[in-house]
Amino acid sequence: MGITQILFWFLTALALGSALMVVLSKNPVYSVLFLIVTFFAISGHYVLLNAQFLAIVNIIVYAGAIMVLFLFVIMLMNLNADMNLQKSKLLKFAGFIAGLCLFLVFVAALKDAAIKKSLVQTNTGEIGLIKNLGNTLFKEYVVPFELSSVLFLSAMVGAVVIGKKE
Amino acid sequence: MTLLTIDWVLLTEKLLLVVAIVMISLVIAMYETYAERKVAAYIQDRIGPDRAGPFGILQPMADGLKLFMKEEIIPNTSNKLLFILGPCLAMLTAMMTSAVIPWGSALHFKMFGIDRMVTLQVADINIGILYIFGVVSLGVYGIMIGGWASNNKFSLLAALRGASQMISYELAMGLSLIALLMLTGSLSMKTIVEQQMTQGVWNIVYQPLGFLIFIVCAFAECNRTPFDLAEAENELNFGYHQEYSSMKLGFYLFAEYINMFISSAVMATLFFGGYDIPFFDEAAHIASWGATPVALLTGFVFLIKIAFFIFVFMWVRWTIPRFRYDQLMNLGWKNLIPLALVNMVITGALVLLKQNHWHF
Numbered sequence: 001m002g003i004t005q006i007l008f009w010f011l012t013a014l015a016l017g018s019a020l021m022v023v024l025s026k027n028p029v030y031s032v033l034f035l036i037v038t039f040f041a042i043s044g045h046y047v048l049l050n051a052q053f054l055a056i057v058n059i060i061v062y063a064g065a066i067m068v069l070f071l072f073v074i075m076l077m078n079l080n081a082d083m084n085l086q087k088s089k090l091l092k093f094a095g096f097i098a099g100l101c102l103f104l105v106f107v108a109a110l111k112d113a114a115i116k117k118s119l120v121q122t123n124t125g126e127i128g129l130i131k132n133l134g135n136t137l138f139k140e141y142v143v144p145f146e147l148s149s150v151l152f153l154s155a156m157v158g159a160v161v162i163g164k165k166e
Numbered sequence: 167m168t169l170l171t172i173d174w175v176l177l178t179e180k181l182l183l184v185v186a187i188v189m190i191s192l193v194i195a196m197y198e199t200y201a202e203r204k205v206a207a208y209i210q211d212r213i214g215p216d217r218a219g220p221f222g223i224l225q226p227m228a229d230g231l232k233l234f235m236k237e238e239i240i241p242n243t244s245n246k247l248l249f250i251l252g253p254c255l256a257m258l259t260a261m262m263t264s265a266v267i268p269w270g271s272a273l274h275f276k277m278f279g280i281d282r283m284v285t286l287q288v289a290d291i292n293i294g295i296l297y298i299f300g301v302v303s304l305g306v307y308g309i310m311i312g313g314w315a316s317n318n319k320f321s322l323l324a325a326l327r328g329a330s331q332m333i334s335y336e337l338a339m340g341l342s343l344i345a346l347l348m349l350t351g352s353l354s355m356k357t358i359v360e361q362q363m364t365q366g367v368w369n370i371v372y373q374p375l376g377f378l379i380f381i382v383c384a385f386a387e388c389n390r391t392p393f394d395l396a397e398a399e400n401e402l403n404f405g406y407h408q409e410y411s412s413m414k415l416g417f418y419l420f421a422e423y424i425n426m427f428i429s430s431a432v433m434a435t436l437f438f439g440g441y442d443i444p445f446f447d448e449a450a451h452i453a454s455w456g457a458t459p460v461a462l463l464t465g466f467v468f469l470i471k472i473a474f475f476i477f478v479f480m481w482v483r484w485t486i487p488r489f490r491y492d493q494l495m496n497l498g499w500k501n502l503i504p505l506a507l508v509n510m511v512i513t514g515a516l517v518l519l520k521q522n523h524w525h526f
Contacts, residue, residue: 075310
């Protein structure tokens, strides 16, 4: 087994294990922390695919920003492990059915997918490098890219303007 | 497979480099505490520590020993695992940033039949600045987890304050960096330094406003006075590390000094030419003196630049009083972000004009 395989299996085990712990752990703070570990494992996979930009953006946006807000909310609500949340049987059953449906959709979608052909070629995988990504974004997708960046910028300016209004 | 083949020489080289950088950061952080007390003493017209060794030079050792010897207390009602994880994370994220900083030009290493150029940088990745940004955004967790796990309302309040402050100032920091990236056209730290070396003009000349915004944000990210709202002792007793004792407290305090060291290094790299020696042609001297002396010299000059920024950090701390919390938020959101946006637009327009050879 080469170093890539060892890393791949380690990251896969880490991602799946911590993703399971997100659902299984009783303490919501632990859930959030395990979710952060999951994001790191997925970023590790991106690095293995030579998609460094995607890896670091995943960490900045999800682990660095969104999860901090999650942690904020959960810490302020101060949910504790010993505080038993009331969950009705019906709700649990509905959740189970919904989960199964999602699983079914995934299986159906991936059943006929040509996985063999679309396997990432680790030897020539350079599409994820920032230079190639930038070329693609600014040549083929320049209008949607500019539109979405203007949208983000205006959202941020809007937040400041709302803050300035007393 | 070819992406990740292991080269054992490379691995040992990088391992040695990592160990060296960690050791240097720790020693510098130790002597930053000494320097801070001396600078404070000078500004307040006192003598400062002068008992341990000549000029008090052994004072950091005594302080470190004191922290190690103190009783380790973990509060009964705290979350033990997270209580220990907090300072570990603070230390880890403080250290991680140093991986992408170029510390000097390449060393020429010739020993045991191995002949190679050793770059004084752990990883020259083409997303260097984004990596720094990512690690900085993770720095929040050390404070938040530590503050929450202490199970003390003052700690929790301080942690929330610290976290919201860091998130707010990250925005302005990122925007000020975008303007710099427009000029350099590269995210790799090494390329940015080399550009400044070949141009002979440092980025500070093109981006004075960007640098000002960046340095203010760096103060806020390091939780230093005037922005040390997370440890405002007259409001929150001692802040997020109130329940900590012994070396766990030491880790939090130490992480602050390492953060200061690393952010000084980042500022020197991005805006002040990195390891570039002013008025000195490195390439010509590498040819005449050999690579190793030049590399050591550049590394030394880089450390001098870092020392200057560390001094600025201390200077500001002992001259400007602490902000009030709403003033801090107003400065971040209502002043720095609009300024950074204006800076970004102007830089973009000028870069575009230059590409058009100054015609509209």
